[in-house]
Amino acid sequence: MTVLEVENIYKSFGRIDVLKDVSFSLEEGQVLSIIGSSGSGKTTLLRCLNFLEHPDKGVIRVNGETLFDADDASTQKESHIRSKRLHFGLVFQSFNLFPQYTALQNVMLAKELLAKERPDYKAKKKEIYEEIKAQAEELLRQMGLENRMNNYPHQLSGGQCQRVAIARALALEPDILCFDEPTSALDPELTGEVLRVIKELADKKTTMIIVTHEMSFAKEVSNQVIFMDDGRILEQGDPIEVFEHPKEERTRHFIGSIKSN
Amino acid sequence: MDLILEQFPIVVRALNVGFMQTLKLFFATLIGAVPLGLIITFGSMSRFKPLSYFTKIIVWIVRGTPLMIQLLIFYYFPGLVLGTPIWGSGEAGRFLAAAVAFIFNYACYFSEIYRGGIQSVPVGQEEAGLVLGMTKSQIFFKVKLLQMIKRIIPPMSNEIITLVKDTSLARIIALQEIIWAGQAFLKGSQGIAGAIWPLFFTGVYYLIFSGILTVLLGRLERKLDYFR
Amino acid sequence: MKKFIALLLSVLMVLSLVACGTKDTSGDADKTPKTDMEYVKDKGTLIVGITDFAPMDYKDDKGEWIGFDADMAKAFAESLGVEVEFVEIDWDNKVMELDGKTIDCVWNGMTLTDEVKAAMETSNAYCKNAQVVVVNKAVADKYQTVESLKDLTFAVEAGSAGEKEVTKLKLENTPVKAQSDALMEVKSKTSDAAVIDLLMAGAMIGEGTGYADLTYTVSLNSEEYGVGFRKDSDLAAALNKFFKDSYADGSMMKCAKQYGVQESIIEQ
DSSP: OEEEEEEEEEEEETTEEEEEEEEEEEETTOEEEEEOOTTSSHHHHHHHHTTSSOOSEEEEEETTEEEEETTOGGGGOHHHHHHHHTTEEEEOTTOOOOTTSOHHHHHHHHHHHHHTTSTTTTTTHHHHHHHHHHHHHHHHHHTTOTTOTTOOGGGSOHHHHHHHHHHHHHHTOOSEEEEESTTTTSOHHHHHHHHHHHHHHHHTTOOEEEEOSOHHHHHHHOSEEEEEETTEEEEEEOHHHHHHSOSSHHHHHHHHHHHHO | OHHHHHHHHHHHHHHHHHHHHHHHHHHHHHHHHHHHHHHHHHHHHOSSHHHHHHHHHHHHHHHHSOHHHHHHHHHHHIIIIISSOOSOSHHHHHHHHHHHHHHHHHHHHHHHHHHHHHHHSOHHHHHHHHHTTOOHHHIIIIIIHHHHHHHHHHHHHHHHHHHHHHGGGGGGGTOOOHHHHHHHHHHOBTTBOSOOHHHHHHHHHHHHHHHHHHHHHHHHHHHGGGOO | OHHHHHHHHHHHHHHHHHHHHHHHHHHHHSSOOOOHHHHHHHHTEEEEEEOOBTTTBEEOTTSOEESHHHHHHHHHHHHHTOEEEEEEOOGGGHHHHHHTTSOSEEEEEEEOOHHHHHHSEEOOOOEEEEEEEEEEGGGGGGOOSSGGGTTOEEEEETTSHHHHHHHHTTOEEEEESSHHHHHHHHHTTSSSEEEEEHHHHHHHBSTTSTBTTEEEEEEEEEEEEEEEESTTOTHHHHHHHHHHHHHHTTHHHHHHHHTTOGGGBOOO
16 A cells, blocks of 8 residues: 655755655555765655655645645645644654653653643543553663663763654654664764664564665665655665666766765 | 941841842842743744844844933833823832833843743754644743753853842932942931941842852752753 | 734834824823922822931931921921822932922922022022031141142032032042042042032031041032922922911921021021
């Protein structure tokens, strides 16, 4: 079943066209990796999916529902964007954990705030809290952080922070989990633990979009790869195909330059 | 020395009365200016340009002119120009006018500190909140506010200590705070005339009070040391 | 929504400014101007601007304002049928206090100078005073004439009659905030001499005061005290009449004796 359909997305900042006619789709339980040099529009694409940016043109559909259509103003109401965002989770390059909360509180906060909007919240306050807490603890355990739940972000390593951030995004059970260069801000010896966690999520059939520079990881974990260049999708398809037999000269050049690094 | 010992109880009683006015003005200013400052901050950071420019001009005027002049204008302007004094008579009216002028002045200073505090919270914090489906106000109160408070405590402490001493400016509109009370013994009051020491002795009150505040604010600062 | 609030706020701010402006003009235009007497009677209180200045205005043990001026002011208010309210003011701001209507009169041993007469509606003089030179007792013998003063540096209250006198004599002087500050200058030897009111000098310096080592020598001028009202106020004439009546029936002198200023009272 197709979870995500992106059609003809355009986005420009002032005179700079950052995304030009980007279209792709994603099946449930699949992993899509987006590669490309910096400035090719990968991050902007993720930000559009999470409604941190508004595309100038194009359509975004999730599970058949049109979340965004540049030609239909009714899909762009500020008040609806919040609930639409919940279809997506986003893990940032720089974690963006909330420093004043513990790992556990970071994972629980958004869900607690959402629970307050439930009509039965007042009556079942305690049960709801316990439920959210149990779920958050389970997520952190999955991330291998059972001993770090009550630590504050500044007491954690970069890799641990990123794993908390992943748990935080998962807590809201998004349809699609997005990663924006999740290991770029980490020391090389810490990237492995984060990639391992993402791999485990892939094995559990979590639908994911990963913007990354880790070519071998992308090749190993993804079902589909997109190579972006100058705001366009230059090549997309099966990872083996894109990495081993790139059709385009620029793709070949890019993959070659990464490998030689 | 004997003379001073004789005068001491009378002077201390008068200084205590004056210091109560000082404290009242101090706390009234703090209670009014802390929230008003936040409103001014939102005004100056508004994306609606006319409001933002208007607020910035007000802040510029208030920060660019001496508080003493503002006190004179606030207190005398209504009667001088509009023909009716609005502050009410006696000490209470003077206190009200002084409090309003102080609140307005300090709110403008606070607003600039708040603005610095808000802008120093990384954009990523807001974006993280947004993608987690939080509303703007949830992000402000649950995520950014505490980080902002942590960052503004040192500059706010400075302003608050300055405020303790600035309250003495209110004597320009004849608010009888502690300096006024001390000076009264120079001219002669309650049978004591030409006594200089009460005026200098007011410094002890300021020292003790600002000392207490320094300790309390330092404690608050340490309380927020648990995160970075 | 946010934009709407922003717009609302700015409209409110502009409106409040406009409101301030219009209130101003309408106030002038459609009301027939009240006389000052009517204004005071309407609100029912006469607000008297004073400073703590024995023996004219000062507090008794119970914190009540008494003194020759205070008692006369009480009697005057009674004759008008209004309450009296004493308010301590900053002497520098007395004209602003009057014009801003935060007080109704200045009744505090005020010397009738040309400046005072120009800025206020003043009553007839009711009390005599002089400006005297204050120096250290140790050197007092050397400064008994006006000619002997020329090498001294003076501290004088800014805007006071004393300042006018030393300026007229071309003596080197520093204006300070109050007469008491001028005395402190002499005591701390930052100035050689001060010029203050005779009535005040009598109360504040010499044995038993904080200025035991100071004394006063030359009188630079003689001057008179009066009461100040807002410019063109009809209260000044009313007070003149009140002074005349109370001088005639002896109540003014009785009050003066109580505070030891009977020698200085001017016949009304």
